[in-house]
Amino acid sequence: MGLEKFSQVSGRVVVVPGNDIDTDRIIPARFLKCVTFDALGEGLFADDRKAAAASGGVHPLDDDKYRGATIMLSGANFGCGSSREHAPQAIRKFGVRAIIAENYAEIFFGNSTNIGLPCVSATRESIQQIAMAVEADPQIEITIDLEGEVIRYGDESVALTMRDSARDALIKGRWDTIAELLEGAEAVKATAAGLPYIASTD
Amino acid sequence: MSQSLFEKVWQAHAVRQLANGQTQLLIGTHLIHEVTSPQAFGMLRDMGIKVAMPHRTFATVDHIVPTDRQTEPFSDPLADEMIKELRRNCEKHNITYFDLGSGRQGIVHMVGPEQGITQPGTTIACGDSHTSTHGAFGAIALGIGSSQVRDVLATQTVSLSPLKVRRINVTGTLSAGVYAKDVILHIIRTLGVNGGTGYAYEYGGEVFDRLSMEERMTVCNMSIEGGARVGYVNPDAATFEYLKGRPYSPEGSAWDEAVERWKATASDADCTYDDVVTIKGEEIPPTVTWGINPGQGISVTENVPQPADASSDDERQSIVEALEYMKLPGGEPIKGTKIDVAFLGSCTNARLSDFQEVAKYLKGHRVADGVKAIAVPGSQIVGELCKGLGIDQVFRDAGFEWREAGCSMCLAMNPDKLVGDQLCASSSNRNFKGRQGSPTGRTLLMSPVMVAAAAVSGAVADAREVFSVKN
Numbered sequence: 001m002g003l004e005k006f007s008q009v010s011g012r013v014v015v016v017p018g019n020d021i022d023t024d025r026i027i028p029a030r031f032l033k034c035v036t037f038d039a040l041g042e043g044l045f046a047d048d049r050k051a052a053a054a055s056g057g058v059h060p061l062d063d064d065k066y067r068g069a070t071i072m073l074s075g076a077n078f079g080c081g082s083s084r085e086h087a088p089q090a091i092r093k094f095g096v097r098a099i100i101a102e103n104y105a106e107i108f109f110g111n112s113t114n115i116g117l118p119c120v121s122a123t124r125e126s127i128q129q130i131a132m133a134v135e136a137d138p139q140i141e142i143t144i145d146l147e148g149e150v151i152r153y154g155d156e157s158v159a160l161t162m163r164d165s166a167r168d169a170l171i172k173g174r175w176d177t178i179a180e181l182l183e184g185a186e187a188v189k190a191t192a193a194g195l196p197y198i199a200s201t202d
Numbered sequence: 203m204s205q206s207l208f209e210k211v212w213q214a215h216a217v218r219q220l221a222n223g224q225t226q227l228l229i230g231t232h233l234i235h236e237v238t239s240p241q242a243f244g245m246l247r248d249m250g251i252k253v254a255m256p257h258r259t260f261a262t263v264d265h266i267v268p269t270d271r272q273t274e275p276f277s278d279p280l281a282d283e284m285i286k287e288l289r290r291n292c293e294k295h296n297i298t299y300f301d302l303g304s305g306r307q308g309i310v311h312m313v314g315p316e317q318g319i320t321q322p323g324t325t326i327a328c329g330d331s332h333t334s335t336h337g338a339f340g341a342i343a344l345g346i347g348s349s350q351v352r353d354v355l356a357t358q359t360v361s362l363s364p365l366k367v368r369r370i371n372v373t374g375t376l377s378a379g380v381y382a383k384d385v386i387l388h389i390i391r392t393l394g395v396n397g398g399t400g401y402a403y404e405y406g407g408e409v410f411d412r413l414s415m416e417e418r419m420t421v422c423n424m425s426i427e428g429g430a431r432v433g434y435v436n437p438d439a440a441t442f443e444y445l446k447g448r449p450y451s452p453e454g455s456a457w458d459e460a461v462e463r464w465k466a467t468a469s470d471a472d473c474t475y476d477d478v479v480t481i482k483g484e485e486i487p488p489t490v491t492w493g494i495n496p497g498q499g500i501s502v503t504e505n506v507p508q509p510a511d512a513s514s515d516d517e518r519q520s521i522v523e524a525l526e527y528m529k530l531p532g533g534e535p536i537k538g539t540k541i542d543v544a545f546l547g548s549c550t551n552a553r554l555s556d557f558q559e560v561a562k563y564l565k566g567h568r569v570a571d572g573v574k575a576i577a578v579p580g581s582q583i584v585g586e587l588c589k590g591l592g593i594d595q596v597f598r599d600a601g602f603e604w605r606e607a608g609c610s611m612c613l614a615m616n617p618d619k620l621v622g623d624q625l626c627a628s629s630s631n632r633n634f635k636g637r638q639g640s641p642t643g644r645t646l647l648m649s650p651v652m653v654a655a656a657a658v659s660g661a662v663a664d665a666r667e668v669f670s671v672k673n
Contacts, residue, residue: 018523019516020395020495024634028641029614033266033280035240035287037348047641076516077396080429080495081634082613083331084238085347106399106431107331110362111347165363169222177220177361178249181353184217184226188254188359191217191228196456196463197324198230198258 005173006118009098010143011070013134014060016045021074022081023108027090040086041093061094065138073130074101078119079108088112098144100151100160102127113166116175120144122151126158146171204470207323207436208367208402211342211467215325217359224361230324231341232259232354234297235310236266236288237615238329242351243291253295254358260319261292262300264309265615267608269578272302281616295355308581308607311335311549315419316583318448321460322437323467327354332549332631334425337434338418339441340467342402344431365432366400366476371407374483379666381559382417383551383629383649385409387489387499389421390428392481395497398430401476404469405435409483415444416553423550424631427496436468490536490662491633491647493524498633500536502652502664508532527635528644529623536662539646541627543620544575544657545638546602546650548612548630552580554587556629556650561596563651563669569601570660576603576618578610600658614639627656 031043045061052059060066072091078101079087088111091099098118112119122130133140133153142153146167150157169175192198205213217226232255239261246253253259266281276282285302292299300306300313307313311332314320322340326333329351336343350360370393372385390397403425410418418435425433435441442461445451452460487501498520500506506525509532512518525532530539546552546560557577569575577597579585585607588594594604611618612630619639620626626638626645633645646662655665665671 019520022495022632022634024613024632024637028636029639032237032615033278033284035284036244037241047636050641077399077429080395081331081426081632083329083333083345083347083426085241085329085349088347103396103399105396105429107345107347107426111349114347114349163363165223174221176349177222177224178349178353178356180220181226181357181359181361182251184359185254185357187217188226188228188357191215192230192255192358195214195228195230196460197321198228198255 003173003176004116006116006170007147008143008145009071009118010141011097012068012139013071013073013130013142014066014069015073015131015134016060017075019075020077020080023079023084023087024081026079026087027084032084032086037086037089037093040090044090044094070095070097071142071144072096072099073127073134074099076102078104080105083107085111085115088115088117092117100127100130100144113169113175116170118144118146118170120160120162122158122160126151129156129158204473206367206404206469206473206475207340207434207467208342208365208404211323211325212364220361222361224363226359227362228325228359229327229354230258231319231326232358233310233314233326233328233333234259234261234351235330236263236284238348239291239351240284240287241348242355245352246355251356253297253355256296258358259297259355260314261288261297262307262310262313263288263302265609265613267302268617269605269608269610270617272606305582308583309549309552309609311423312553312580312584315339316448316581318445318451321445322441322464327360331426332423334431334433335419335423335549337422337425337432338415340434340437340464342432342434345426365402367404368398368401368477368479369404369406369475371478371480372405372409372483373407373480374409376409376483376486379488379651379671380486381649381651382413382420384486384489386421386424387491387496387647388486389481390424390497391489391499393428393479395427395495396429398425398428401430402432402434403428403430404475405433410435411438414555415440416555419553420550424496427631437464488649488652488665490652492528492530492536494527494633494635496631496633496647498524502537502662504536506530506532506534506536537664539662540625541573541656541661542624543626544569544573544653545611545626545628545630546576546653547578547580547610549580550631551629551650552578552584554584557588557593560650560654561593563671564596564600564654567600567658569657573657573660575601575657576605576611578605579607582607611638613637627653627662629653
């Protein structure tokens with residue numbers, strides 16, 4: 001299928017701090033009224049951004065110093081809540097190519113992997129170090145090396161972790177499993193035949 | 203070897219191992235709705251693929267449906283486009299669709315059980331995180347994203363890694379005025395909003411043995427709020443009694459065979475779990491959330507936390523952020539907090555027994571001046587049952603608006619929304635920032651009876667006092 005292989009992702013970083021950032025904040029529900037994912041980028045963190053502006057501040061996504069960043073850095077339990085794939089889709093449509101966070105909610109992580117948006121984990125200390133480096137120099141380029149399992153920035157590097165199945169799938173360009181699932185059609189039929197509730201209807 | 207229900211059901215549905223090390227897992231029942239399926243059908247169209255098992259795919263419309271009047275066309279053109287798209291896709295692919303005119307439409311997690319589609323020992327997937335609701339019947343039921351909806355449509359399978367299993371025992375009995383909603387809010391408060399990541403939650407113990415199927419659904423529904431993608435209760439006599447005679451339940455000898463199979467899927471008494479947690483039923487209070495995630499709950503008799511109460515920097519930060527958003531002082535009792543809206547509905551608490559229980563106490567009470575109170579049955583069937591029992595009239599007499607079936611104010615994809623920074627006493631499942639449709643709207647999660655107590659008091663109240671709730 002020729003899917004993109006993610007052995008490394010490099011770019012500048014936008015820091016979106018906080019823990020338990022839920023998918024309602026990532027993409028508020030009103031943006032879910034659509035039949036395609038095409039226009040989701042503008043809805044990314046829409047209410048947080050508006051609230052920041054209203055209080056005289058600026059949300060990191062609107063902060064000039066982060067403009068053009070392609071890697072998002074955040075806290076723990078990122079993407080909790082709703083299963084809406086609209087959340088990782090909006091992040092990608094906005095131009096983000098990878099996320100670094102302490103850890104992720106289960107469904108969000110799976111959804112992101114399935115659309116080729118690598119979500120790597122790093123320790124809280126590592127994330128703080130990267131955030132400080134970005135704060136000191138927002139132009140700093142960082143590299144997420146999935147193969148080497150490290151994140152490099154300047155002369156520094158910190159370890160990253162990622163579930164083996166996801167890491168392997170992203171590196172080898174088989175994060176979208178549809179082709180392989182389709183190949184199993186005969187085996188699926190055999191399994192279904194052994195389950196009366198599936199086999200008996202129709 | 204002894205196994206848990208999760209292991210047995212997983213094994214029975216495991217097709218093969220994939221190159222990424224995950225399992226190709228057969229999904230016996232696929233539930234779809236208007237929000238997360240159109241993109242998947244679009245991908246199918248682009249690939250030129252048909253739906254693999256239309257007879258195991260069931261659809262309804264819930265998120266975008268207006269609840270004041272379900273008549274089409276909807277005033278919101280986007281919502282109107284979404285229902286038409288779903289209808290087109292179901293027709294084209296020969297999928298059973300419980301449409302508005304069917305008398306069986308409702309929130310997808312209510313329709314499955316009502317129709318007897320949700321059965322023990324099965325795997326169920328739906329593009330909605332509250333799919334865990336169906337685990338109440340002893341199914342592995344999980345929320346998936348739209349790309350996985352595509353996978354299930356195209357192959358009836360997903361690529362997935364097995365979960366660990368945490369057994370959560372709730373022992374003893376619940377006190378008067380304490381409900382299934384309080385049980386799950388207490389579990390999430392205790393284990394944390396991400397405590398369940400990587401786990402399926404198996405709920406059991408004396409309290410669960412006695413809970414009705416509808417109450418078990420309330421608990422399983424919010425598993426994901428504790429980070430667990432799957433939550434379930436082992437099937438028992440209550441499960442079989444609920445399912446008997448439903449439209450999609452087996453009949454005759456097939457019924458007897460099914461019951462034997464279902465019994466065998468329950469976890470073996472001596473199976474081992476990856477983790478076991480025990481909670482005393484007597485220690486669970488009527489619980490109210492005060493913050494911006496479902497783990498930020500307290501007893502209705504407690505004070506809202508303040509930053510000084512925090513035991514870590516993280517917690518301090520999250521208290522500060524929550525208090526600021528919620529515009530609550532901290533350190534003050536949650537009781538007495540003025541509310542603007544009372545919402546009784548959602549896939550967590552919009553079943554017949556929820557409305558019955560509230561109606562028992564609501565007679566003779568009036569919704570407080572200045573409070574907008576809405577009661578929204580989760581399905582057309584529940585709406586009809588309530589009408590038949592005169593329950594809708596009890597709510598109307600008390601000053602509630604009685605609505606038609608849908609997700610309503612749980613998630614702000616239909617006209618039911620908070621306005622400005624309104625504070626809502628809500629029987630729904632999420633109190634995230636902006637969840638109920640206003641970017642500054644505020645949500646307090648609680649049981650339906652507590653919602654009613656707040657509605658008639660105009661403020662958060664202890665339902666045990668307001669309604670003299672006794673055992």
